[in-house]
Amino acid sequence: MKNRxxxxxxxxxxxxxxxxxxxSGSTTTDQPAASQPAxxxxxxxxxxxxxxxxxxxxxxxxxxxxxxxxFWGHLNPFARKKYVQRQTEPIRDRVNELDELTNxxxxxxxxxxxxxxxxxxxxSAKANEADQHAVDAGNRAxxxxxxxxxxxxxxxxxxxxxxxxxxxxxTNQTEIRFRPGQxxxxxxxxxxxxxxxxxxxDQRGYIIEVQGFSSGKGQAAIATxxxxxDSVVRYLVLNHDIPVYRIFVxxxxxxxxxxxxxxxxxxxxxxxxGGRVEISLLKNDLEQLASTTTPAAAxxxxxxx
Numbered sequence: 334m335k336n337r338x339x340x341x342x343x344x345x346x347x348x349x350x351x352x353x354x355x356x357s358g359s360t361t362t363d364q365p366a367a368s369q370p371a372x373x374x375x376x377x378x379x380x381x382x383x384x385x386x387x388x389x390x391x392x393x394x395x396x397x398x399x400x401x402x403x404f405w406g407h408l409n410p411f412a413r414k415k416y417v418q419r420q421t422e423p424i425r426d427r428v429n430e431l432d433e434l435t436n437x438x439x440x441x442x443x444x445x446x447x448x449x450x451x452x453x454x455x456x457s458a459k460a461n462e463a464d465q466h467a468v469d470a471g472n473r474a475x476x477x478x479x480x481x482x483x484x485x486x487x488x489x490x491x492x493x494x495x496x497x498x499x500x501x502x503x504t505n506q507t508e509i510r511f512r513p514g515q516x517x518x519x520x521x522x523x524x525x526x527x528x529x530x531x532x533x534x535d536q537r538g539y540i541i542e543v544q545g546f547s548s549g550k551g552q553a554a555i556a557t558x559x560x561x562x563d564s565v566v567r568y569l570v571l572n573h574d575i576p577v578y579r580i581f582v583x584x585x586x587x588x589x590x591x592x593x594x595x596x597x598x599x600x601x602x603x604x605x606x607g608g609r610v611e612i613s614l615l616k617n618d619l620e621q622l623a624s625t626t627t628p629a630a631a632x633x634x635x636x637x638x
Contacts, residue, residue: 559584
């Protein structure tokens, strides 16, 4: 009976010791906090600086290691596993939060880099497009300058032609001989007129001067010379479609004619002996203007619009 009472008392003491140790440990940890003197509260700016320095990447206070293990932690080895779990659980939470922040920052960095690359590519495309527009503008400006130069050249030519519109130069002369008292063209005379009039088709800026000469005196010689000149004009109009307004005809009769020597100097005048007609082809600069207009029009047609 006494042995049972002693064993019960011993078990009660063993069960009471851990509770007493935990109570004494909590009392010792609370006493230093109570025994410390009261400190003055820091200024708001100091609090903000201290808060910013004490917070981590997650925006929370740094973890504080728990130094008190308790009586049971020192004596019972099975209690240390739970203690370790209790100590490492906040660390795992913080590590998980840091992993989430790292993933979010990585995604943000990739997004910013992708947008930056797109912006660079868009800027490069715009720059290339601007360069192409600049090249096109330069080509158009060069074409416009070339057109302006051609227009200036054309204008100078037109001014020159207009200034010399009434200035005709002799380019070809033909003489037709007639038998005395006749005004009919011979075969040789027709061939000479054909050689002179055939190249005049579709040409501009020319006139034909026809002068008839006849031997004799007075009005009879003038009438005869006029008939011979009219026969030449009639052949040119009917056989070569020479416009009448381009032909100037006159019967000179037995008027004296100035002749030139081999050096081109004017010699003495002489009167006509027999019947003859002098045909002179005179041209101005309109033909030259037409020849310069055709290449210019061809160049403008060849240029792309």
